[in-house]
Amino acid sequence: GQQLNQSPQSMFIQEGEDVSMNCTSSSIFNTWLWYKQDPGEGPVLLIALYKAGELTSNGRLTAQFGITRKDSFLNISASIPSDVGIYFCAGSAGSSNTGKLIFGQGTTLQVKP
Amino acid sequence: DGGITQSPKYLFRKEGQNVTLSCEQNLNHDAMYWYRQDPGQGLRLIYYSQIVNDFQKGDIAEGYSVSREKKESFPLTVTSAQKNPTAFYLCASSMLRNTGELFFGEGSRLTVL
Numbered sequence: 001g002q003q004l005n006q007s008p009q010s011m012f013i014q015e016g017e018d019v020s021m022n023c024t025s026s027s028i029f030n031t032w033l034w035y036k037q038d039p040g041e042g043p044v045l046l047i048a049l050y051k052a053g054e055l056t057s058n059g060r061l062t063a064q065f066g067i068t069r070k071d072s073f074l075n076i077s078a079s080i081p082s083d084v085g086i087y088f089c090a091g092s093a094g095s096s097n098t099g100k101l102i103f104g105q106g107t108t109l110q111v112k113p
Numbered sequence: 114d115g116g117i118t119q120s121p122k123y124l125f126r127k128e129g130q131n132v133t134l135s136c137e138q139n140l141n142h143d144a145m146y147w148y149r150q151d152p153g154q155g156l157r158l159i160y161y162s163q164i165v166n167d168f169q170k171g172d173i174a175e176g177y178s179v180s181r182e183k184k185e186s187f188p189l190t191v192t193s194a195q196k197n198p199t200a201f202y203l204c205a206s207s208m209l210r211n212t213g214e215l216f217f218g219e220g221s222r223l224t225v226l
Contacts, residue, residue: 004155006155009153031213033213033214035215040219040220041219041220042119042203042205042217042218042219042220043156043203043215043217044217045214045215045216048213048214088155088156090156090213092212092213100158100161100171100212101158101212101213101215102155103148103155103156103157104155105153105154105155106153106154106155
């Protein structure tokens, strides 16, 4: 079946540093999404991407839908302690209204004040 | 406030017992989902429903059952047939026209003793 490879698995960075994480797929996706999960909580949607090549920002977060439609990255600029959590990429090969999502394994981010 | 509510947050069960996890949403979303999360793994889809009285198996449906008698409610039963039920269970909902943009509940942590 379809799989998403998300990297890195974990990151430990200093406050103020920029962060980059990415996801790759063995097959083409039509939708890429990035979620953040705080400890003991459900994930929250950060950014949704629907078009190859699309670059979208949400505050300090920037995500891109790869031109090949097989990858996506998420950048966080000037990290702060509340950025701590697990970041998941997710993709769907269907249209926006049929979407079974495939989730990556997650990137655990820790920020040292 | 609109949202999605899961209960209980923590649940302990003896082997051989069935247990039902509750999920209620007041977002007027048509689609609802159940995911399972294990440490270091992405979210895996158990069941989903796009309309009342209809639901489909996800990737790991064995040992689980669901019902969708009301639009607002999508309970999950973890049966004694589920070999490894200890996990964090997440319920989510979405609009039908945008099934990638999931709204998650806070999760239910099930521990089998």
